Amino acid sequence: MAIERTLSIIKPDAVAKNAIGQIVARFEAAGLKVVAARLVQLSRAEAEGFYAVHKERPFFNDLVEFMISGPVFVQVLEGENAIAKNRELMGATNPKEAAPGTIRADFAESIDANAVHGSDAPETAAVEIAYFFAETEIHSR
Ligand code: GDP
Ligand code: MG
Numbered sequence: 001m002a003i004e005r006t007l008s009i010i011k012p013d014a015v016a017k018n019a020i021g022q023i024v025a026r027f028e029a030a031g032l033k034v035v036a037a038r039l040v041q042l043s044r045a046e047a048e049g050f051y052a053v054h055k056e057r058p059f060f061n062d063l064v065e066f067m068i069s070g071p072v073f074v075q076v077l078e079g080e081n082a083i084a085k086n087r088e089l090m091g092a093t094n095p096k097e098a099a100p101g102t103i104r105a106d107f108a109e110s111i112d113a114n115a116v117h118g119s120d121a122p123e124t125a126a127v128e129i130a131y132f133f134a135e136t137e138i139h140s141r
Contacts, residue, residue, distance in 0.1 A: 004082040005035070005138070007128035009117035012070035014107050015039075020073050023103055023116065026089055027077055036076040036129075036138040042068050050131055059112065066112050074132045078140055083125055086118040 010023050024034060042050070047067040054060050077086055091102025094111045098104040108114040119125035129138070 001080045003078065003080060004122065004125070005076050005078045005129060006083045006086050006119045006125045007117070007132065008075050008077050008086055008119075010073035010075075011113065011115055011117060012066065012068075012072055013109055013113040014115040015073055016070055017107065019107055019115075023107065024075075026103060027086070030079075030085060030089055032077040032079040032082055032085060033141065034075050035078045035140050036133045037073065038075075038132070039071050039073050040132075041071045044068055050128070062112055076129055076133060076138055083119055083122065087120065090116050090118050 008027070010020055014020070014023060027034065044064060047064045048055075051060065051063055051067070054063065057063075079085065089103055091098030091104035093104075093114060095104045095108035095114055096111075098108065103116050104114050107116075119128050
């Protein structure tokens with residue numbers, strides 16, 4: 001199976017709950033490695049740019065407001081099948097629909113304050129990783 005990289009964001013709600021370590025531990029336990037990481041306070045423009053694909057959606061402004069409400073922990077995860085594996089660990093977008101034991105089932109408050117972001121495909125992963133990290137800041141091991 002291919003080794004992939006994916007962008008993961010621990011969103012402001014989970015950072016505020018002091019849950020960074022608990023969430024990262026789940027990635028590591030599943031065989032994903034943190035190969036780059038940074039705590040960052042997004043500007044409005046950065047959050048709008050990151051979620052540009054959702055620009056026309058009714059929840060866009062709420063989403064941007066939420067993403068700038070506090071610092072986020074951005075990281076690159078690397079491992080076999082990393083994109084799908086991360087999405088599986090995250091659970092469904094709406095925590096009410098997220099399977100028991102998933103990150104969103106355990107840490108998310110609501111459909112917008114839903115604890116984590118994860119890239120959904122190889123193309124979006126490449127764009128999202130480059131949005132936050134230079135290749136020189138990513139350390140495969
Ligand atoms: P994801 O890939 O599972 O994060 O979900 P999407 O790419 O569909 O949506 C991006 C983010 O927008 C989600 O993680 C939510 O934080 C937010 N979002 C999605 N749908 C809704 C919605 O119906 N209402 C609100 N308020 N936020 C939403
Ligand atoms: Mg998405």
